[in-house]
Amino acid sequence: MTSIAPFHGYGLGLRRTHYADFLEGEVPVDFVEVISENYMVEGGKPLRILEEVRAKHPVILHGVSMSVGSASGLDDEYLARLKTLAQRIDPLWVSDHLCWTRTSAHNSHDLLPLPLTHEALDTVCDNIDHAQETLGRTMLFENPSSYLTFPEDEMSEWDFMAAMARRTGCYMLLDVNNVHVSAQNHGFDAQEYIAGLPLERVRQIHLAGHTPATPERDIVIDTHDREVCEAVWELYEWTVARTGPVATMIERDDGIPPLGELLDELDRARSIADRSLEARAA
Amino acid sequence: MSALAARQTAFMESLLDDERALPDGWTQRHAAGLDIYRNNYRSALVEALRATFERTERLVGExxxxxxxxxxxxxxxxxxxxxxxxxxxxxxxxxxLFPSDPEVAELAWLEWSMHLAFVACDARPLTSEGFLESAGDFDEEDWAELRLAFKPGLKLRDTAHDLKRLWSSLDIAGKLPEIVRLTEPSSNIVWREGERPVFITVSQAEGRALTAMMDGASYGEVCEALVAQQGAEGIALAGTMLRRWLCEGMVEAIA
Incomplete structure (x- = not known):
């Protein structure tokens, strides 16, 4: 499999409400990430817009439906469409999540948690091998946030991710917010999680917001619908000091604010990373 | 079935069915987590339907x-x-669900067809000029054998209500829907013009003729069917229909 060179830059997810900003103006980002499935269509306006954005910015294809954790294997029609899109757009890289979304009968359209077992690891690695071979490229996989763990778990999520990367040669998309959310929900140490990953294989970082737990609901929810919280900024600074320069983006999926607000958050990521990298160099 | 497959099947069943008992060994903590996945599943899908069937939602209420x-x-x-x-x-x-209000299903069909047309394959329409260039030296047999390929995403359906008025009246929230039953049942044709899905209402006879040609019938066969229904006027009627399909940009090519 091909290797993916590090790309140090700061980007945003392309959302419909910001199409005009990206098409008509100059948005100061180094890359744009899009949800692959929104553009895995036959034709029409979405593809035309993506091609126009691609003419201005490097693009990352970030999927939510590959379902590498599915015991029933991957959907070959899905892979064929993703391959067609990747050939058309020539992305910086293609990514998806460590999760499962479907059985052979139904699709949840949600990123569901995997039991962290050796059997699940074998399934994930087989599916990633199949995806990378079909697409003809090495992929990135993102750590999920989760709301439950399974009684049959045999390893930590970071050990699972590390083994997955080692066996398949895939790279990692580290969602710092997801680590924070899962750490809160499952009581592990967020820094221990990140330190347990092969950080030299992290090619991208996601930063996002979440809905805190309440007295009535003792679970943090990964809503991606608000600004990045202070604890996640601190964890990002700690992480970048260990990964070195890495592509970073603000990922907002809901409650999308005006573009300027996201650019302000991206500026903060730049400042934090600069500070952290300077300290690392000293 | 592997342990992972069994776990995923049981999890999916629990996701789809609120009443399902928790798997063995699961605690209230698991139940709270599962509730979040259940809620995510439902809200994402209901939101997707809301986005696709915006006018249908306005018609029946939230x-x-x-x-x-x-x-x-x-x-x-x-x-x-x-x-x-x-x-x-x-x-x-x-x-x-709405057997006494057939306009609801008709409008939902229209929104669904527009949704599909929006991302259908790109194709340039065959213009009237382009058609005449090809058909300029057609003899009678060529006309009889003429077959057409229509734009990807083109759909049609018979409807009993004036969907144009209903569609316009539901442009924005809060307006009263105009539900008008047509004096004669009609057909609605949906396709994409450039990047914009559009629709028109035509006679049921035209809808049948278009369906036949989409299914591979020749122009000659359509003319014969129209003559059988309408008498000698059928030939002129077929010409009018063909002109409309070309002028509206529904035709992609001579097949």
Whole structure:
């Protein structure tokens, strides 16, 4: 499999409400990430817009439906469409999540948690091998946030991710917010999680917001619908000091604010990373 | 079945069914986590249906629409990898749920067809000029054998209500829907003009002629059918229809 060179830059997810900003103006980002499935269509306006954005910015294809954790294997029609899109757009890289979304009968359209077992690891690695071979490229996989763990778990999520990367040669998309959310929900140490990953294989970082737990609901929810919280900024600074320069983006999926607000958050990521990298160099 | 497959099947069943008992060994903490996944599943799919069937929601009202969407998802849980197809069959669900208000299913069909046309394959329409260039030296036999390929995403359906008025009246929230029963049943044709899905209402005879040609019938066969229905005027009528299909940009090529 091909290797993916590090790309140090700061980007945003392309959302419909910001199409005009990206098409008509100059948005100061180094890359744009899009949800692959929104553009895995036959034709029409979405593809035309993506091609126009691609003419201005490097693009990352970030999927939510590959379902590498599915015991029933991957959907070959899905892979064929993703391959067609990747050939058309020539992305910086293609990514998806460590999760499962479907059985052979139904699709949840949600990123569901995997039991962290050796059997699940074998399934994930087989599916990633199949995806990378079909697409003809090495992929990135993102750590999920989760709301439950399974009684049959045999390893930590970071050990699972590390083994997955080692066996398949895939790279990692580290969602710092997801680590924070899962750490809160499952009581592990967020820094221990990140330190347990092969950080030299992290090619991208996601930063996002979440809905805190309440007295009535003792679970943090990964809503991606608000600004990045202070604890996640601190964890990002700690992480970048260990990964070195890495592509970073603000990922907002809901409650999308005006573009300027996201650019302000991206500026903060730049400042934090600069500070952290300077300290690392000293 | 592997342990992982069994776990995923049981998890999916729990996701789809609120009443399902928790798997063995699960605690209240697991139940709280599962509730979040259940809520995510439902809200994502209902939101997807809302986005696709915006006018249908305005027609029946938010609460009624939410119940119809929930019913649809219970009866037809999604199986496709794309959320865009979650609304497949929703028009039929509306037909079942609103038997006394057939305009609901007609409008849902229209919104679904526009949704599909929006991302259908790109294709340039065959212009009237382009057609005349090819057909300029057609003899009688060539005309009789003429077959057409239509734009990808073109769909049609017979309807009993004036969908143009209903569509316009539901442009924005809060307006009263104009539900007008047509004096004669008609056909509605949906296709994409450039990047914009559009529709027109035509006679049922034209709808039948178009369906026949989409199914591979020749122009000659369509003319014969129209003559059988309308007498000698059928030939002129076929010409009018062909001109409309070309002028509206519904035709992609001479097949």
């Amino acid at each position: 609460d009624t629409f939410a119940r119809a969407a929930a019913h649809h998802l219970i009866m037809h849980p999604p199986s496709s990898w794309t959320l865009d197809l979650a609304g497949a069959g929703f028009a039929e669900t509306c037909q079942y």
